Amino acid sequence: MDPGDLFGAGPRAVSLAAGADVTGFRNAVRRLVAGDVPPERVVWSVGEAPGLFGATDESGETPPLALPRGVADLVTRVVPHRDPERYALLYTLVWRVLHGERRLLEVSSDPLVHRLERMAKAIARDLHKMHAFLRFRLVEGEGPERFVAWFEPDHHILQAAAPFFVGRFRSLHWTILTPEGSALWDTSALTFGPPGRREDAPTRDGFEAGWRDYYESTFNPARTNLAAMRAEMPKKYWRNMPETAAIPGLVRAAASRTDSMIERAPQKAIKRDPVRAVAAMADQAPESLDALNAIIRRSEPLVPGATQAVLGEGRVGAAIAFVGEQPGDHEDRQGRPFVGPAGQLLSKAMAEAGLVRGDAYLTNAVKHFKFEERGKRRIHQNPTAGEVSHYRWWLERELDFVAPRLVVALGATAVLALAGRAIPVTRARGPAEFGKGYAGFITVHPSYLLRLPDGAKDEAYAAFVQDLRRVGELATRLAA
Amino acid sequence: MDEALAKKLRILADAAKYDASCSSSGAPKRTAGKGELGSTTGAGICHAYTPDGRCISLLKILLTNYCLFDCAYCVNRRSSNVARAKFTVEEVVTLTVEFYKRNYIEGLFLSSGIIKSPDHTMELLTRVAKSLRRDHGFRGYIHLKSIPEASPWLIEEAGLYADRLSINVELPTEVSLERLAPEKNGLVIQNAIQQIGERIVEAKAEKRRFSPAGQSTQVIVGADATTDEALMRKSAHLYGSFNLKRVYYSAFSPIPDGSTILPLKSPPLQREHRLYQGDWLLRYYGFTPDDVADATEDGMFALDVDPKLAWALKHRAHFPLDVNRADREWLLRVPGLGARAVDKIIRARRHTRLRLEDVARLTSGLKRARPFLITEDYRPSGGLTDRLDLRARLAEPPKQLSLF
Numbered sequence: 001m002d003p004g005d006l007f008g009a010g011p012r013a014v015s016l017a018a019g020a021d022v023t024g025f026r027n028a029v030r031r032l033v034a035g036d037v038p039p040e041r042v043v044w045s046v047g048e049a050p051g052l053f054g055a056t057d058e059s060g061e062t063p064p065l066a067l068p069r070g071v072a073d074l075v076t077r078v079v080p081h082r083d084p085e086r087y088a089l090l091y092t093l094v095w096r097v098l099h100g101e102r103r104l105l106e107v108s109s110d111p112l113v114h115r116l117e118r119m120a121k122a123i124a125r126d127l128h129k130m131h132a133f134l135r136f137r138l139v140e141g142e143g144p145e146r147f148v149a150w151f152e153p154d155h156h157i158l159q160a161a162a163p164f165f166v167g168r169f170r171s172l173h174w175t176i177l178t179p180e181g182s183a184l185w186d187t188s189a190l191t192f193g194p195p196g197r198r199e200d201a202p203t204r205d206g207f208e209a210g211w212r213d214y215y216e217s218t219f220n221p222a223r224t225n226l227a228a229m230r231a232e233m234p235k236k237y238w239r240n241m242p243e244t245a246a247i248p249g250l251v252r253a254a255a256s257r258t259d260s261m262i263e264r265a266p267q268k269a270i271k272r273d274p275v276r277a278v279a280a281m282a283d284q285a286p287e288s289l290d291a292l293n294a295i296i297r298r299s300e301p302l303v304p305g306a307t308q309a310v311l312g313e314g315r316v317g318a319a320i321a322f323v324g325e326q327p328g329d330h331e332d333r334q335g336r337p338f339v340g341p342a343g344q345l346l347s348k349a350m351a352e353a354g355l356v357r358g359d360a361y362l363t364n365a366v367k368h369f370k371f372e373e374r375g376k377r378r379i380h381q382n383p384t385a386g387e388v389s390h391y392r393w394w395l396e397r398e399l400d401f402v403a404p405r406l407v408v409a410l411g412a413t414a415v416l417a418l419a420g421r422a423i424p425v426t427r428a429r430g431p432a433e434f435g436k437g438y439a440g441f442i443t444v445h446p447s448y449l450l451r452l453p454d455g456a457k458d459e460a461y462a463a464f465v466q467d468l469r470r471v472g473e474l475a476t477r478l479a480a
Numbered sequence: 481m482d483e484a485l486a487k488k489l490r491i492l493a494d495a496a497k498y499d500a501s502c503s504s505s506g507a508p509k510r511t512a513g514k515g516e517l518g519s520t521t522g523a524g525i526c527h528a529y530t531p532d533g534r535c536i537s538l539l540k541i542l543l544t545n546y547c548l549f550d551c552a553y554c555v556n557r558r559s560s561n562v563a564r565a566k567f568t569v570e571e572v573v574t575l576t577v578e579f580y581k582r583n584y585i586e587g588l589f590l591s592s593g594i595i596k597s598p599d600h601t602m603e604l605l606t607r608v609a610k611s612l613r614r615d616h617g618f619r620g621y622i623h624l625k626s627i628p629e630a631s632p633w634l635i636e637e638a639g640l641y642a643d644r645l646s647i648n649v650e651l652p653t654e655v656s657l658e659r660l661a662p663e664k665n666g667l668v669i670q671n672a673i674q675q676i677g678e679r680i681v682e683a684k685a686e687k688r689r690f691s692p693a694g695q696s697t698q699v700i701v702g703a704d705a706t707t708d709e710a711l712m713r714k715s716a717h718l719y720g721s722f723n724l725k726r727v728y729y730s731a732f733s734p735i736p737d738g739s740t741i742l743p744l745k746s747p748p749l750q751r752e753h754r755l756y757q758g759d760w761l762l763r764y765y766g767f768t769p770d771d772v773a774d775a776t777e778d779g780m781f782a783l784d785v786d787p788k789l790a791w792a793l794k795h796r797a798h799f800p801l802d803v804n805r806a807d808r809e810w811l812l813r814v815p816g817l818g819a820r821a822v823d824k825i826i827r828a829r830r831h832t833r834l835r836l837e838d839v840a841r842l843t844s845g846l847k848r849a850r851p852f853l854i855t856e857d858y859r860p861s862g863g864l865t866d867r868l869d870l871r872a873r874l875a876e877p878p879k880q881l882s883l884f
Contacts, residue, residue: 107831108824109838132525136582147581167511168519171617172581207578210481210489214579217493218540219530222733223749228533232526243528250531258734266740269559277596278548278558278663284597285631300610300637386682386690393632 013043016087019180020080020156021046025087029094030062039092046084070105071097077120080156089116126154130161133237136174137205147174150201151240158183159192166190177201208242215243221254222261289316289401292394301368302390307332312363312398319475321361321404321438322346323395325413325445329378332369337362342447346410349446349461353468361402365417366391388417399438405478407438408471411445429467431474439478443467481578489575491565495545495556496591498735499648499698501728504537504586504621506693507643511619518580518587518620520643525586538589538623539579543567543604547593551650551661552739553703553732556593560737566595572608577616587621587643588612594627594663602630602638609641621693628672629663635672639679644693644725647672652714656704660741673697677722694725701755702747703732707779709772712758716769719762729755754781761787764819765812784875789815792852793871799852800860803839804829814852815874816845848874 012032016024032042075090093112097104107113136147147169153161158176162183165176169185176183177196184191238244286292293311301309310327313336322338330340338346347357365388371378383391395417399407409415409432415423418434425444432440444467449460504524511519526535544566545556555562567575576588590608592601605624612618624642626635639645647669651657654666676695683690697718699711715727731752732742758781761767765788767775775781775791782790792799792815801810803825811822821843828834828842836858840846851860851870867873 103831106827109828109832109834109841111841114841128525132527134583138582145581149583164519164521168620169517169581169583170512171515171517205582207481207582210486210575211579211582211584213486213490214493214539214541215528215530215536217490218497218536220497220532220534220733222746223532223534225533225749226531229529229531232533232535233529241528247531254531261734261736261738264737266738267561270561274548274558281548281594281597281663284599295633299633300640302636302640384682384686384688386679386686386688389679389682390633390636393636 010041011043012037012041013045014087015045015047018047018156020159022076022079025075025079025090027062028087029091030065032091033065033094033098034062039088039095042088042091044084044087044091046087065094065098067094068097068102068105074105074116074120077123078116080123080126080160081119082155083119086119089119123155123157123160127157127161127164129237130157131164133233133241134165134176135241136169137202137208139202144173147172148177148201149174150177150196150198152179156180162190162192205242212243212246216246216250219250221250221257224251224254224258226251286397289398292397292401296367296394301370302387303368303370305371306368308335309367310335310337310364310369311367312361312402313337314358314361314363314402316402318359318361318402318404319479320355320359320406320408320471321363321399321402322408322410323414323418324362324364324410325447326364326366326383327369328380328447329369329371331364332378337364341450342445345446345449345461349465349468352465353472355468355472361404363395363398365395365414367394383413385416385422388413392417392420399436404438406441406471406475407434407436408441408443409434410443411448414445415442430470439474441467441471441474443471485571485575488565488567488571489541491563492541492543492545492567495562495593496540496542496589498555498730498733499540499589499591499625499728500730501623501646501696501698501726502535502537502540502589503726504623504643506725507621508692512617513619516617516619517577518618520586520619520621524621527584527586536584537586538621539576539585539587540589541567541572541575541591543569543572543590543592543601543608544595545593546595548596549594549661549663551664552741553650553660553700555735555737557739559739562737569604569607569611573611573616576608576612576620577618580618580620585620587618587623589623589625591625592627594629598627598629599631599634602627602634606634606638606641609638613641623693626672626676628669632672632675635675636679639676639683639690642691644696645676645691646696646698647676648698649673649714649718649727650698650700651704652699652706652711653704656706660703673718673722673724677724681723695722696726696728697724698728698730701729701731701752703742707776708751708755708758708781709776709779711755712762712772713769715759716762716772727759729759748783750783751781754783754787757781758787761791766809767791785871786815788813789848789874796866800854801852802854803834804856814849816848816850816852817843818845821845 014028071094078086078090089112093116104110105113108117130151130153134149134151136149139146139148158178158181166185171187173187174185177200179195182193182196184193286295296309296311310331324338327337328340331337350357366383370381370383372381407418409418412425415425418440425442428442430442432442434440444464449457449464452460507520509520509522524537526537528536530536546564546566547556547558550557550559572590579585590605592605594601609622609624612622622642623644624638626638626645626647628647649669650661650664657664657666676691679690680694718724718727729752731747731749733746758772761772771791772787774794775787781787792813801814808822808826811817811825812819824842825834833856836855839855843849
């Protein structure tokens with residue numbers, strides 16, 4: 001205990017570790033507040049080396065302080081500042097917050113708050129520039145790739161800056177060296193070590209020349225604006241950024257490069273005009289159903305998991321096209337539409353209604369099976385509206401090629417795909433308009449019939465067969 | 481890195497640099513999982529600045545600068561005599577990953593000249609993005625410049641891998657497009673922008689991934705006679721109807737091997753700057769397109785005062801405003817006060833009466849704001865707000881931003 005405390009009014013010395021000693025400061029604040037020591041009585045000093053003082057002493061003996069979240073947060077943000085006054089300023093803030101000015105932080109115009117906010121901003125900038133301007137170099141040698149960077153921050157920010165690099169370069173081995181300490185990541189743990197030296201980092205990297213080429217080429221000499229560059233990338237950073245070596249040359253040549261661009265009269269094209277290639281560009285659209293199907297077949301499922309794309313089946317020019325929802329488990333395995341239980345039910349109903357399945361075109365609004373795995377079973381999941389729109393382009397082209405007289409939408413998803421908007425099937429059941437060159441018809445999806453309780457099944461199935469009869473009649477009438 | 485690849489890089493970076501939309505912002509924050517490479521930060525990071533003051537955030541390159549289109553404003557048009565090159569998909573992937581590992585970039589901004597067909601080109605662009613994500617566990621930022629003439633399903637696929645898709649409007653009117661970009665069509669461009677916009681909204685609602693950082697576009701300024709007012713109305717329409725994240729304005733710049741049908745002189749860079757300021761008024765300051773139009777003279781923004789100041793000078797009757805009382809909406813109209821400063825003012829005045837020195841701590845634009853403000857201890861003297869020479873007092877001296 002220092003002698004000042006005997007009288008309750010003498011100065012109180014607090015010594016903290018060098019660098020950003022958040023723990024030491026927090027413990028000191030707890031003790032000072034518990035002892036009711038006002039800021040003007042505290043003399044803050046900072047040790048020579050990190051970890052020698054402060055952080056270890058008397059922790060846990062005083063209860064934590066309840067501070068507004070914003071205050072604790074500001075403390076963490078300002079402590080890395082190199083200004084020796086930072087601890088005194090922060091303690092004054094804490095003191096005022098605890099003595100009647102609980103919402104002091106909201107008053108950004110208060111000189112103390114203003115100053116601390118500016119310090120926090122300086123730290124944020126320093127962190128941002130470290131994240132931006134640090135350059136790794138590959139260490140030559142055997143084994144997994146290892147990268148090393150040398151960087152000189154303005155403030156004590158190594159610990160605060162490191163998590164960003166972990167989140168970004170998690171799969172790499174890397175070391176960041178600074179004059180105050182180093183950080184090492186081995187793809188699973190982050191450790192902090194002693195200060196590094198510039199010489200400890202590699203002096204070259206195989207991609208630096210390419211990077212400098214890129215830097216030079218992306219610069220537009222007609223827009224030279226050095227003040228803007230320096231404001232964002234002050235010169236003090238340049239020595240650790242390999243690309244900045246190109247700056248003097250770029251600046252020197254900028255004016256003459258610009259002048260020559262302007263003075264040079266427009267030139268005639270040297271090469272022959274590629275007339276045929278330009279004309280051929282227009283032929284990119286698939287020219288047949290087979291060509292379209294080839295595109296669909298090699299495209300990725302929107303929702304991963306499907307074995308294959310399930311294409312439409314039937315002949316081009318079929319009078320009736322049936323559009324279902326999406327392939328199910330069986331369809332996905334066999335690569336053919338309507339071959340599972342619902343498809344079999346559809347075939348049966350078609351036969352009863354006097355339709356020949358082989359004469360019709362059958363396809364789905366969505367070409368890939370979407371499911372959820374439950375144990376060994378793959379449980380069908382409805383496609384979302386967005387997924388239906390995603391697949392709609394193909395359905396439209398497909399029907400353009402097939403050119404049926406009548407398109408039957410089986411269930412809500414097919415209706416959504418064909419009409420471009422959701423329409424309740426129960427209300428719209430029957431002939432419909434999809435705004436295209438063919439007539440439309442809306443009915444339920446056969447899988448709906450499979451899900452009904454036994455009592456309701458027969459009646460619903462009869463109604464479905466009745467719908468299909470109407471479809472047949474309608475197609476005949478359209479042919480006439 | 482071998483010299484052949486370096487040479488391609490020089491050609492294809494040079495060919496890509498006229499596109500201004502280079503930011504890596506807007507992506508939801510994410511970090512690399514085990515075995516993955518890359519993260520996104522929300523606002524994006526500028527990893528270097530070139531002597532034109534512009535930021536390098538993404539590796540901005542073309543897949544190829546061979547092009548079958550003949551857009552007059554473009555350095556890569558088929559009738560231009562520039563050197564040509566073409567990357568393979570693997571080369572772009574390698575450059576992206578290796579540059580990324582060295583912390584040079586936030587990710588990739590890939591665009592391309594049209595080779596063979598728009599579909600073929602779009603497929604190549606998507607293959608790059610897909611390979612980065614699938615084969616390299618790449619979680620960094622990917623911006624694909626989509627090709628509006630490509631088949632719609634290809635644009636759908638690109639959105640699965642890209643953080644941002646963009647389609648350039650290029651020229652603000654159909655007439656200019658026809659004259660300067662004969663292979664392009666305004667309706668095709670608009671349909672593609674609309675398709676992307678709809679898919680982004682759906683995917684967000686369904687919590688799926690589709691161009692999560694949204695959609696942006698670029699308009700070329702000064703290649704035709706379109707006024708600033710018309711540009712601002714066009715942008716307001718793009719923001720309002722298609723939910724665009726950003727419209728970029730690119731003052732057309734002299735290019736090597738320029739075309740004969742372009743104007744001889746490029747517009748001052750200050751004009752581009754004013755357009756961005758006008759754009760911000762639309763997006764963050766509650767200005768309607770009519771308000772912004774009101775800040776112009778004969779449809780053009782003044783070069784010596786910013787659009788907000790121009791508006792205030794025209795509507796002096798509304799000022800001076802009392803910082804301790806005025807609504808947020810009105811404080812946002814005070815020249816020199818940014819949106820953040822306004823929020824700080826509103827927060828602080830709940831606890832204290834603001835004096836002029838307090839306001840000075842909250843904004844760096846006090847010089848411009850002063851004539852339009854009343855504080856606890858200050859009011860513009862001698863009818864400062866009404867003085868005829870106010871504009872001259874506040875105008876910026878001509879900057880060296882102009883090219884010549």
